[in-house]
Amino acid sequence: MIELIIKKHLEKTLKVPVYLEKEDNMPDSYVIFEKTSGGQKNQINSASFAFQSYAKSMYEAGKLNEELKAVVFKLQWSKEVGGVRLNSDYNFTDVTTKNYRYQAVFDITY
Template sequence: MVEKIVKDYLQSSLGIPVRLEEEDNLGNEYVLIEKTGSGGEDHIKRATLVIQSYSTSLYGAASLNERVKAAMGKIIELDDISRCELNTDYNYTDTARKKYRYQAVYDIVHY
C-alpha cells in the first residue's frame, strides 16, 4: 500500500505526525495523506496522492509544504518507488474549521 510507504517515509523525514486520517491531539503541525486515484499495468502501479500540510498560520502551512516537497523529492531512493512527480501544490485553507493548510498533489509510480 503506497500510502503507508509514503506515510512512514515522511514521518521519519519530517519528525512530525503524519497520518492517513485526522486524529485528536496531533499537535500544531501535522501532515495528512490521502490517495485520490490509482491504476496499473504489467505489475507496475500508479497512484495519485494528496499530501496536506497543517499548521497554526498560513506561513507555517506553506513552510511545512516546502519541507514535504523537499522530502518527497528524495522518496525515489526507496526501492518500492520508481517515480514521484509533483503535479501541483496550493493553499487549501480549511475555512469551515479555520485551519491553515497547504496541499501538494503527487503522481507516483510504485511496485
Template sequence: MIEKTILDHLSGALDPPCCMERPANAPDKFVLLEKTGESRENHICTAILAVQSCAPSLFEAAELNEQVKAAMFDAARLPGIAAVRLNSDYNFTDTAMKGYRYQAVFDVTHYE
C-alpha cells in the first residue's frame, strides 16, 4: 500500500509526527498524508498524494512544506517507486480550525 510506504518514509525523514488522521491532541507541528486518487495501467500505478504541513505560524508551515517536498523527492529512491512528481503546493490555511498549513500534492508512480 503506497500510503504506508510513504508514511513510513516521511516519519523517518521528518522530525514532526506524520499521520493519516489529525491527532486528537495535535502537537504544534505535524504532517498529514492523504491519498486523493490513483490510476493504473499495465501494473504501474500513479497515486495522487496530498501532504499537509501544519504548524503554529504560516512561516513555519512553509518551512515544513519545503522539508516535506525534499523528503518526498527522496522517496523516489525507495524500492517499488519509479517517480515522484510535484503537482502543486500552496498555502492551505484552515480558517475553521484557525491553523496554518501548506499542502503539497504529488503524483507518485509505483509498481503493484
C-alpha cells in the first residue's frame, strides 16, 4: 500500500509525527496526509496526495512544509516509487479553528 510506504519514509526523515488521519490530542506540530485521487495506466499506478503541515505559527507551518517537500521529493529514489511531481503548495490555515497549516499536493507514480 503506497500510503504505508510514504508514511514510513516521512517518519524516518521528519522530526514531527506523521498521521494518516486525525486523532485525539494531536501535538502542536505534525504532518497528516491523504490520497485524494488515483489511477492506473498500463499497470502503472499514480495518485495525488495532499500533505498538510501543522504548527503553532504560520512561519513554523511554512517551514515544516518546506522540509516536507524536500523529503517527499526524495521518495523518487525509492524502489517502490517511479516519479514525484509537486502539483501545488499553499497556506491552508483553518480560519475557523485558527490552526496554522500549509498544504502541498504531490502527484506520485508507483
